Amino acid sequence: MNTVHFDPDVVLVCIIAGVGFMGIILMCFVFAICLRIVRGGSRRKRSKSAEADETKMIQEIYQGLTKMEDRIDTLETLLLSKEERWAEEQKLHEFEQRIHKG
Numbered sequence: 709m710n711t712v713h714f715d716p717d718v719v720l721v722c723i724i725a726g727v728g729f730m731g732i733i734l735m736c737f738v739f740a741i742c743l744r745i746v747r748g749g750s751r752r753k754r755s756k757s758a759e760a761d762e763t764k765m766i767q768e769i770y771q772g773l774t775k776m777e778d779r780i781d782t783l784e785t786l787l788l789s790k791e792e793r794w795a796e797e798q799k800l801h802e803f804e805q806r807i808h809k810g
Contacts, residue, residue: 713794719787726780730773737769 744762 714787714791716791719791722787723784726783730777730780733773733776737773741766
């Protein structure tokens with residue numbers, strides 16, 4: 709029987725790396741907005757189209773981050789469910805071995 713085993717330590721590292729990656733992206737996003745505010749000057753100087761472009765860009769970034777978060781949640785769920793199934797199969801296999809040994 710072919711079973712896939714995910715080491716809990718590897719799963720934990722993947723989860724931490726994913727959260728860390730999202731944190732880095734979020735910090736870059738905040739930095740970009742702060743830089744844009746500092747360099748952009750007052751809102752009166754910017755045109756309506758520039759504000760609309762900026763708003764659209766921010767919304768796209770937010771939507772992308774939301775999708776990424778959903779994907780990471782899905783991956784975490786898949787990894788954890790496979791790990792649980794593997795543990796159950798191991799218990800069943802050990803039980804079957806004990807029965808055959810008598």
